[in-house]
Amino acid sequence: xxxxxxxxxxxxxxxxxxxxxxxxxxxxxxxxxxxxxxxxxxxxxxxxxxxxxxxxxxxxxxxxxxxxxxxxxxxxxxxxxxxxxxxxxxxxxxxxxxxxxxxxxxxxxxxxxxxxxxxxxxxxxxxxxxxxxxxxxxxxxxxxxxxxxxxxxxxxxxxxxxxxxxxxxxxxxxxxxxxxxxxxxxxxxxxxxxxxxxxxxxxxxxxxxxxxxxxxxxxxxxxxxxxxxxxxxxxxxxxxxxxxxxxxxxxxxxxxxxxxxxxxxxxxxxxxxxxxxxxxxxxxxxxxxxxxxxxxxxxxxxxxxxxxxxxxxxxxxxxxxxxxxxxxxxxxxxxxxxxxxxxxx
Numbered sequence: 001x002x003x004x005x006x007x008x009x010x011x012x013x014x015x016x017x018x019x020x021x022x023x024x025x026x027x028x029x030x031x032x033x034x035x036x037x038x039x040x041x042x043x044x045x046x047x048x049x050x051x052x053x054x055x056x057x058x059x060x061x062x063x064x065x066x067x068x069x070x071x072x073x074x075x076x077x078x079x080x081x082x083x084x085x086x087x088x089x090x091x092x093x094x095x096x097x098x099x100x101x102x103x104x105x106x107x108x109x110x111x112x113x114x115x116x117x118x119x120x121x122x123x124x125x126x127x128x129x130x131x132x133x134x135x136x137x138x139x140x141x142x143x144x145x146x147x148x149x150x151x152x153x154x155x156x157x158x159x160x161x162x163x164x165x166x167x168x169x170x171x172x173x174x175x176x177x178x179x180x181x182x183x184x185x186x187x188x189x190x191x192x193x194x195x196x197x198x199x200x201x202x203x204x205x206x207x208x209x210x211x212x213x214x215x216x217x218x219x220x221x222x223x224x225x226x227x228x229x230x231x232x233x234x235x236x237x238x239x240x241x242x243x244x245x246x247x248x249x250x251x252x253x254x255x256x257x258x259x260x261x262x263x264x265x266x267x268x269x270x271x272x273x274x275x276x277x278x279x280x281x282x283x284x285x286x287x288x289x290x291x292x293x294x295x296x297x298x299x300x301x302x303x304x305x306x307x308x309x310x311x312x313x314x315x316x317x318x319x320x321x322x323x324x325x326x327x328x329x330x331x332x333x334x335x336x337x338x339x340x341x342x343x344x345x
Contacts, residue, residue: 003023004020004023004024004027004327004330004334005020005023005024005315005320005321005322006320006321006322006323006327006330006334006335007330007334008320010319010320013315013319013320014316017312017315017316018308018312020315020320021308021311021312021315024304024311024315024322024324025305025308025311027324027326027327028299028300028301028302028304028305028324028326029300029324029325029326030263030300030301030302035197035200036211038203039120040116040119040120040203041119041200042078042081042119042122046078046122046123047078047081047082049076049078049122049123050072050076050077050078050079050080050081050082050122051079051082053072053075053076053078053079054069054072054079054082054083055178056072057069057071057072057075057079058072060175060178060179061171061174061175061178061179062175064144064147064148064171064174065144066137066140066141066143066144066145069083069140069143069144070136070137070140073126073136073140074125074126076122076123077118077121077122077123077124077125077126078118078122078123080114080115080118080136080139080140081115081118081119081122083140083143083147084115084143086143086147086166086167086174087143087146087147087161087162087167088161088162088164088167088194089161090199091108091111091112091114091115092108092111092112094111094139094142094143095107095108095110095111095139096108097142097146098111098135098138098139098141098142099138101138101141101142101145102138102141102142104134104135104137104138105135106135106138106139110132110135111139114126114132114135114136114139146162146167147167147170147171147174148170148171149162149170150162150167150168150169150170150171150173151163151164151167151168151169164190165177165183165186165190211261212259212260212261212298212300212325213229213244213245213259215325215328216244216245216257216259216298216328216331217229217245219328219329219331219332220245220247220332220337222343223332223337223340223341223342223343224341224342224343225247225248225332225337225340225341225342226247226248226249226340227245227246227247227248227249228245228246228247228248228249228250229244229245230242230243230244230245230246236250237250238250238253239281240281241274241277241278243256243257243258243278243295244257244258244259245257245259247337247340248340253292253293254293254294254336254339254340255293255294255296255335255336255337255340256278256282256293256294256295256296257296257297257298258271258274258275258278258295258296258297258298259298259299260274260275260297260298260299260300260304261299261300261301262301262303262304263301263302263303264303265303265304265306265307265310266303267303268301268303268304268306268307268310269307269310271299271304272304272310272311272313272314272317275295275297275314275317275318276313276314276317278295278317279291279295279316279317279318282294282295294319294321294335294336295317295318295319295321296318296321296322296323296331296335296337297314297317297318297321297322297323298323298324298328298331299314299322299323299324300324300325321334321335
């Protein structure tokens, strides 16, 4: 097998780019089948508690009024998440529709905050302030109305978000699903439209990226290297976009590291562009061949293994310094980081 691009002079990489693209592709790993639960993960037993609270307060879904729903949410706040799941809205979408329908100013930030609070403490009573109570009532009133109405007719080239097995025809459809069970083919079709675990995957996307950052931090710490780990969206002098790690610090950057994981090739292209930009900044105003700092990319996920041209750009932008989870153990010895190591394994 070919050597990795960080093991040879960049002139060798540049003269044989496709060979080294294949070398990086060979060690890319993907863990898209396994997701971190993260704080606020709702176990099925907890979700079912909310469902059963709704069933009791509505007399087996016979009384689908806002008052009955509020009773369930008061007894078990997780019931609000169950109701939102029936509709299939995100917290922000529900807030928008609730504001439109009720005239109560339910901000998207409030809806996300309440949703997060419930997921963290599913059975803890919700805040009882006047504004909070009014907003929660508006959310519940909107959910009740939507579930009672069902899906309206739309043009043949469109589909309404309520056109689902349990909400298409309003109360009769929901009661049938609750009482008789769900036809498996319809369940599979709606799962196809909605993507399994999509909401949870979105909520833990940062945790997935944190796995790579934590691994890099461990390598740097073990080698006794001084580093500055930046926060998301942090602004630093000299950088219009802050890299994930700066060695030794932002006042004298000598090495910068971008840690990127993606399972989507379109997102991978955006992340490559970000690394390219850091490379451009490093040579701006500098004598030829004397960049201000070395750029390193630490990548993971199948998204980076799709477009060969994107990997060519990444290798050029980093002068071959592209590492994966599999090769992180070579990070210090095969880059400018070795000049900052104060301990050796």
